Amino acid sequence: MAEEAIRACIREDRAFLAVTGAEARPFLQGLLSQDVEKIVDGKAGYGALLTPQGKFLHDLFLTASPDGLVLECEAARVDDLALRLKRYRLRAKATIEPLEGWRAGLVWGGDAFGLADGAADRRGAAESRNGAVVYLDPRLAALGARVVGPADAVAGLLADFPKADLQDYAAHRLALGVPEGADDIAVDRGFLLESGFDELNGVDWKKGCYVGQELTARTKYRGLVKRRLMPVRIEGAAPETGAAIDFEGRNAGEMRSAVGARGLALVRLDAWRKAMETEAPLAAGDARLWPEKPDWARFE
Numbered sequence: 001m002a003e004e005a006i007r008a009c010i011r012e013d014r015a016f017l018a019v020t021g022a023e024a025r026p027f028l029q030g031l032l033s034q035d036v037e038k039i040v041d042g043k044a045g046y047g048a049l050l051t052p053q054g055k056f057l058h059d060l061f062l063t064a065s066p067d068g069l070v071l072e073c074e075a076a077r078v079d080d081l082a083l084r085l086k087r088y089r090l091r092a093k094a095t096i097e098p099l100e101g102w103r104a105g106l107v108w109g110g111d112a113f114g115l116a117d118g119a120a121d122r123r124g125a126a127e128s129r130n131g132a133v134v135y136l137d138p139r140l141a142a143l144g145a146r147v148v149g150p151a152d153a154v155a156g157l158l159a160d161f162p163k164a165d166l167q168d169y170a171a172h173r174l175a176l177g178v179p180e181g182a183d184d185i186a187v188d189r190g191f192l193l194e195s196g197f198d199e200l201n202g203v204d205w206k207k208g209c210y211v212g213q214e215l216t217a218r219t220k221y222r223g224l225v226k227r228r229l230m231p232v233r234i235e236g237a238a239p240e241t242g243a244a245i246d247f248e249g250r251n252a253g254e255m256r257s258a259v260g261a262r263g264l265a266l267v268r269l270d271a272w273r274k275a276m277e278t279e280a281p282l283a284a285g286d287a288r289l290w291p292e293k294p295d296w297a298r299f300e
Contacts, residue, residue: 006109008161009169010154015078016099019085020068023093028069031088032060033192033216035207039064044126044135044146046202048192049084054215056190057084059181059202061104063126063133063148068094072104072148074181088211103151105158106169108144112161115145123201132157139200140296142176171259177231177294183241183257184229184264192216193225194266199296227253228299230272232265234258236287245284247271255284267291269299 019028028036034047045062058081061072073081078098085096107113115125115136126135132149134157147154178200179185185195193216197203203216219225238258239245245253245265252271256264271282272291281288293299 006107006112006161007164007168008105008107008112008158009164009166010158011104011106011166013075013166014072014104015075016102016148017071017073017078017082017085018065018068018097018099019071019094020065020097021092021094024068024095027089027092027094029207030209031085031211032062033197033203033210033212034062035204036062036069037207038204039069041128042126044124044133044138046124046138046200047204048197048202049081050192050210050212050216051188052211054191054212054219055188056185056192056195057081057187059179059185061138061146061148063135070099070148077182101151102149103154105147105154106144107147107158107161108142108169108172110144113145116141130157139202140176140178143173143178167259170257171262174231174257174259174262174264177229177264177292177297179229179256179264185256186242186266190266191219191225193219194227195229196294196297199298225269227266227268228272228297229256229264229266230297230299231292231294232263232267232282233290233292234261234263234287235281235290238263239284239287239289243284245282245289247275247280247282252282255289263289265289265291272299 032047034045039045039062049058063070113134116122124138131153134147137143147157179195239255243255253267281290
């Protein structure tokens with residue numbers, strides 16, 4: 001994929017929780033799919049909170065704070081995240097509080113902040129700059145950099161870049177096949193490995209137990225992944241999120257989010273393989289869908 005011109009936007013649809021205190025890290029370590037001990041001043045991360053049955057609840061970006069961690073999530077669901085964390089807290093010496101006035105900014109299309117440094121894999125590399133934290137997206141280098149902190153600090157760091165809107169970024173992300181939030185991963189139904197969390201740096205296989213770990217590990221080591229989220233080119237009107245997808249008269253999955261002629265769909269791998277062999281599209285209502293395997297993904 002050709003590199004785009006650098007563009008930037010501010011996310012008004014993101015929210016932040018500060019988890020602080022003497023036991024903040026051990027508390028989160030037992031909950032999240034990512035190893036929170038690796039989240040330090042120079043390293044940001046990505047992970048998820050799951051149900052005990054290993055089903056998706058929230059995906060999270062993680063950055064370090066002086067006495068704990070900052071969790072970035074969907075603004076529309078931040079209250080749900082805070083409630084779930086507090087249910088698990090019990091007697092842990094940890095405080096969970098919203099960070100009012102914080103924003104997330106995105107810059108993509110090039111190494112705008114010089115964080116890539118020519119290294120093979122610098123995902124999550126982080127620096128403090130002008131009152132905010134700048135870091136390379138922990139999921140995929142092509143997604144660019146994220147800037148988080150107080151709104152004024154974020155706006156200042158993005159001021160010199162050409163402006164885009166959230167739909168521009170969403171189209172870029174969907175073309176890369178990277179999911180984000182409940183629009184792409186069905187809450188209380190989706191599984192991490194169907195959604196590419198292994199390849200996208202969202203699961204640490206060496207960290208030990210966390211909520212939903214047993215099912216996630218069993219799915220990986222027994223080869224139980226039968227469906228995958230993948231980018232699709234759409235011919236016709238984009239199907240609604242959750243719309244059924246068919247191939248040769250049989251259910252082949254469901255549509256997730258879309259922007260214009262690009263989208264993400266959860267597709268049965270057997271249907272995907274046959275569609276590739278026959279060079280035939282999938283169908284969702286009157287729309288035709290052409291699935292594509294991202295370069296970063298492992299479907300076999």
